Amino acid sequence: MSAIASLFQEAARLAAGFRERAPARHVPRHDYAASLAAFDEPLPAAGADMAEVIRQLATDAEPGLHFTTGPRFFGWVIGGSHPVGVAADFLTSAWGQNAGNHVAAPAAAAVETIAARWLLDILQLPAESSVGFVTGATVANFTCLAAARGEVLRKAGWDADAKGLFGAPEITVLIGDDAHTTVFSALQFLGLGHDRVLRLPTDPMGRIDPAALGDALAPVSGPCIAILQAGQINTGGFDDFIRLIPGLREKGAWVHVDGAFGLWAQASEKFSHLSRGIEAADSWATDGHKWLQTPYDCGYAIVRNELAHRRAMTIAASYLPLAAAGERDPSHYVPELSRRARGFATWAMLKHLGRDGIAALIDQCCASARLLAEHLQREPGITILNEITLNQLILRFAADRPDDESDAITRETIAKIRDDATLFAGGAKWRGRDVLRLSVTNFQTTADEARRAAESIIAAFRSVSNDSRPH
Numbered sequence: 077m078s079a080i081a082s083l084f085q086e087a088a089r090l091a092a093g094f095r096e097r098a099p100a101r102h103v104p105r106h107d108y109a110a111s112l113a114a115f116d117e118p119l120p121a122a123g124a125d126m127a128e129v130i131r132q133l134a135t136d137a138e139p140g141l142h143f144t145t146g147p148r149f150f151g152w153v154i155g156g157s158h159p160v161g162v163a164a165d166f167l168t169s170a171w172g173q174n175a176g177n178h179v180a181a182p183a184a185a186a187v188e189t190i191a192a193r194w195l196l197d198i199l200q201l202p203a204e205s206s207v208g209f210v211t212g213a214t215v216a217n218f219t220c221l222a223a224a225r226g227e228v229l230r231k232a233g234w235d236a237d238a239k240g241l242f243g244a245p246e247i248t249v250l251i252g253d254d255a256h257t258t259v260f261s262a263l264q265f266l267g268l269g270h271d272r273v274l275r276l277p278t279d280p281m282g283r284i285d286p287a288a289l290g291d292a293l294a295p296v297s298g299p300c301i302a303i304l305q306a307g308q309i310n311t312g313g314f315d316d317f318i319r320l321i322p323g324l325r326e327k328g329a330w331v332h333v334d335g336a337f338g339l340w341a342q343a344s345e346k347f348s349h350l351s352r353g354i355e356a357a358d359s360w361a362t363d364g365h366k367w368l369q370t371p372y373d374c375g376y377a378i379v380r381n382e383l384a385h386r387r388a389m390t391i392a393a394s395y396l397p398l399a400a401a402g403e404r405d406p407s408h409y410v411p412e413l414s415r416r417a418r419g420f421a422t423w424a425m426l427k428h429l430g431r432d433g434i435a436a437l438i439d440q441c442c443a444s445a446r447l448l449a450e451h452l453q454r455e456p457g458i459t460i461l462n463e464i465t466l467n468q469l470i471l472r473f474a475a476d477r478p479d480d481e482s483d484a485i486t487r488e489t490i491a492k493i494r495d496d497a498t499l500f501a502g503g504a505k506w507r508g509r510d511v512l513r514l515s516v517t518n519f520q521t522t523a524d525e526a527r528r529a530a531e532s533i534i535a536a537f538r539s540v541s542n543d544s545r546p547h
């Protein structure tokens with residue numbers, strides 16, 4: 077066997093071993109400090125054998141790896157890195173394509189063109205939209221909002237892409253109070269400021285209050301960008317696009333939607349009622365590495381007005397071949413020039429699952445979230461705080477006790493769940509109080525897995541609340 081073949085086989089063997097071994101614990105044995113200790117050595121003077129390096133990497137990294145690829149990982153909102161996406165990503169790395177333009181990487185550019193069309197189809201967004209393949213929803217929000225910034229100022233007679241923001245007409249930025257923190261980062265990167273925004277009040281699900289939007293909008297006359305949300309990180313809540321978008325349109329506002337995971341409700345007949353009217357927006361940010369289960373890093377910046385998208389992102393240089401009419405250069409839609417060919421993993425996931433498989437994936441995650449909630453709320457002392465409309469669930473323990481006590485018990489129960497290590501879930505703050513957050517975003521989280529997770533959570537809570545009773 078050639079050296080390359082045996083090296084690649086070794087990597088594949090190690091990767092499959094990690095995925096197939098049922099972990100004894102669903103949380104890492106190593107924290108950051110222990111992982112640091114495992115790797116900490118001076119820069120080696122002499123090199124090492126290729127296969128040895130890869131084996132050592134696996135040995136030293138594995139104790140510090142989260143089992144995010146498994147069925148009982150409910151932390152943050154993290155997809156499962158589906159094997160087909162992983163295999164496509166192996167090839168992507170092996171091929172070493174620079175996906176910047178269609179001359180340097182014809183197949184990568186072509187696959188992005190097709191994957192973009194399929195994404196617009198499954199997400200039921202306007203077919204004329206352009207799609208940038210970015211690292212994730214953070215950069216997707218940034219990219220879409222860059223297009224928004226350019227276009228609302230262009231309409232006011234100002235070329236922001238050329239002249240910047242000094243001297244430009246002011247832009248009113250409207251955003252819900254429960255928007256994701258990364259959207260505020262995007263505004264910061266764009267010179268729009270994370271505090272220089274009008275934050276709109278929200279309801280208990282984190283949805284913008286339509287009346288408050290109306291009030292905020294009334295005095296607006298100049299350039300305006302409104303940022304709505306599909307899938308609030310804690311509650312899974314969706315803004316009411318049908319009620320919100322027409323008034324914004326009347327004012328000539330650019331409407332952007334952060335749908336990092338929630339946009340995928342569009343792919344399911346059972347859940348697309350949540351996102352009704354979303355196609356009337358101007359841009360949408362979403363992730364591949366959450367609900368589509370591609371490996372990290374993979375997100376999509378989708379913009380209805382292709383020219384506005386391209387104006388904001390195009391890197392023009394004389395040595396770069398221009399795309400002819402009908403050709404598509406991947407770099408025209410993203411901030412980077414040289415980059416990974418992200419379209420291959422996206423294409424592979426869409427091809428493997430198909431329309432029906434994606435709908436079934438969304439439905440299974442949501443059904444498992446509902447089942448988790450049903451089991452958990454039967455336990456006295458567990459209070460589910462959100463309506464389970466999608467895949468997100470937040471709850472509090474001992475909510476009948478004073479807030480501070482309930483906070484403490486909630487935190488202790490989360491710690492106990494981690495110690496028990498049959499699942500992983502994290503804490504969050506919601507309306508200033510501690511909550512346990514469960515996100516069902518893994519293709520393997522079946523009803524059985526959800527039931528098992530619920531039992532473990534209940535057992536952890538019982539043990540904590542027995543300990544916390546006054547003796």
Ligand SMILES: *Cc1c(COP(=O)(O)O)cnc(C)c1O
Pocket residue numbers: 153211212213214215256258259307308309334335336337363375
């Ligand atoms: C995850 C998430 C983001 C950020 O996405 P990344 O993929 O982490 O960059 C933005 N908005 C929402 C609602 C999210 O859930």
